[in-house]
Amino acid sequence: MKKLVAYITTGYPEKYFTVDLALALAEAGVDTLEMGIPFSDPVADGPIIEQANLRALQAGFALEDLFEISREIGPMIDTLWMGYFNPFYHKRMETFIARARAADVHGFIIPDLPYEEAQPYKPMMEEAGLSLIDFIAPTDTPERIAMIAKDARKFLYLVAYAGITGSGKSEDLAPVVERIRTHTDTPVYVGFGVNEHTARDKAQGVDGVIVGSAFVKVLMDDLLTPTHKIARVVEMAREIKERINE
C-alpha cells in the first residue's frame, strides 16, 4: 500500500479548524500529517502556501498554538512538524523536541536545513526517538545521494523537480529513485506538484506521495464554508490515496 502524506498550514483560518481538518484527514486514510508551521519568509514555497503562511500569521498564529493543538492531533494520526529553520533555532531545537514528545509528534521536516547543517541536530533527534526527514533533489550528484540516503530516517523526501512547491513541472525521477534504492531501504516519498491529477504518475516507482499546495488551495478558497473546505480536502485525499494504489 503506497502512503499519502498531507501537508496543511497550521492555524489557517484558525487553530481549531486545523484540529477538525486533521482528524478528518486521519479518517480519510491519510497516513502521515505534516503540520506546516507558518513562517514570514517561506522561500521554498510557491504562492499558494506562501499566502497561507502569511494569512495565518496575520490571523495571529503563534508557536504556542502549534504546541497546543498538536496534543490533540498527535495521538490521532502520525504527525510531523514542517517548518523553516529559524523558529526552531530561535526557540531552540531542544524546546521543539520536548514539545513534540509531549504531543506524540514523530519528527520534523525543515526544508532550509540541508544535510550538512542538520548534522549537529541529528543525535539529539535520534536520542529523543524523533526523525529529522532528509531531502533528495533531482539535481543531486550520485555522491550526494549516497551521503544523504545512508542516514535517512522514516522516509526520504524526494523533491519532484527543481523548483518551489505547487508548480506543475515534472522530471523523470526513475534514475534518481533507482540510485537511492542502492543505498537504503528507507521508503521514498515524492513531493512538490502532486495533486489529484498527477498523483498516479508521481507515485510510480516510489512508496508514497506528499501533497500540500493542492489541499492548501482549497483552504484558501474564500467562497467555501469551513465545513465545505474539510469535505473537499477529505474527498481529494481519498481520491489521491485510491489513485496511487491503483
Added chain:
Amino acid sequence: MNTSTDYYIPKPSPHDPDELGHFGIYGGRYVPETLMPVLEQLKADYEAVRFDPEFWGQVHYYYQHYVGRPSPLYYAENLSRELGSAIYLKREDLNHTGAHKINHTVAQAILAKRLGKKKIIAETGAGQHGVATATVAALFGLECEIFMGAKDVARQELNVFRMKLLGARVHTVESGSRTLKDAMNDAIRHWVTHARDTFYVIGTVAGPHPYPMMIRDIQSIIGWEARTQIQEAAGTLPDKVIACIGGGSNAIGIFNHFLEDEGVECIGIEAGGLGLDSKHGASLAKGSPGVLHGQMSYLLQDDDGQILEAHSISAGLDYPGIGPEHAYLKDERIVTYDHITDTEALDAFVWLSQQEGIIPAFESAHAVAYLKKMPREALLGKTILINLSGRGDKDMIQAKEMLHFE
C-alpha cells in the same frame, strides 16, 4: 600594492570561513536541497578563479576602462576644517552607475560568462544593485531579471526606469513587507527553479556560502586601493574607517584591508531608522542570531522567530539581516558597530552637499553623519577614512519630498 601584478587579486583572509562557509557560528548554507549542488558547484568554480591572475586581469580591464577605477580618494577640506581632523572620502560614488555595486556585478558577470550561464538575476533594494546588474547584463550580452519590492519600486522609480532602459525585466514583489527582504525571497524562488542556466548575482555579502566570501573578496578592492591612497595622501594609516551597513558589502570592502592593523578602528553604521526603540534596520544592535536567506546571522525577529520588517529612509539599508561576516566581526569585537537615524542621515546628506559639493546616497549619508555623532574629541587631530559608497542622484525625488529650500 607589492604583489606580482599591479592590479587587485584577493588574498586569503584570517577571517575566511571554514569549508562549509561558517564564520564562527554564522554563515553556512541554509537552503532547500535543490540548491545544494548548485552552491557546491559555484564554490568549486569560484575557488578555481579566486587567486587566478588571468581572471582578475580580465576584471581589472573592465574596472579600469568601464567602471573608472581606481576611484579617487578625496581630502574633504571643508569638513576637515570644521571638525579639526583630516577627513578622506573614498569616492565609490564616482563609479560608473553611481555606487560600489558595479564592482561585484562586473566580477560576477565575468564569472557567470565563464560558467556558460545565459541569464542573470538579482534582488535590489535601492535599485543600485539592480541597475549595476542590468548594466553588466547589457555589457556582456546576458538576459537579466531583477526582483524589487513594491515599496522600493515606488520610492526608487528612476532606478526602475534605468533598469528597464538597460534591457532588464523588473519583477515587482508584492508579498510581505514589499522591500529588499521580499525581493530576495522571490529571487531565491526563481533561482531554485532556474539554477541550471541562471547565475544569481547577489547584491551584498549575504546569502549562502560562497556568496559572503566571494563578494567580500571582490569588494575588498575598495580597501586595497584606499590603503595605498591614504598612505600617499596623509602619510599614515587612518585612525578610523567608517562605512554604512545594510547587508554590508561596501563596509567589508573597505574594512577588509585594515582589519589586521591594531591602530585602525573600523566602524560600521547601521540604519537607525526612526530610532532603536521604534522602527529601524539595526540587526546587529537589536537583533539576535537566526537564519534567513540561506545564512545564519543577526536578524530582527520576534519571540517566535518570525522575521520583523526593517525600516530606513534608505532603501539600501532597509533589511532585517546583515552579512554573516559582520555578525562574526561584531562578536569577536574586531569591528565597532553603531547606528544613525533617518533624521541624522538626512542632515548629513545636506551637510556634505553644501560643504563639499558632493551629494551622497542616503545610504552613504549614514556614514558621513557619524562624524557628527562621534564625540568631538574622538575626532580632533585624527585621520578618518569614510567610504562614500554611492551618489545621491537616485534619492532626488525622495529628498525633494522631505527638504524645502527657500
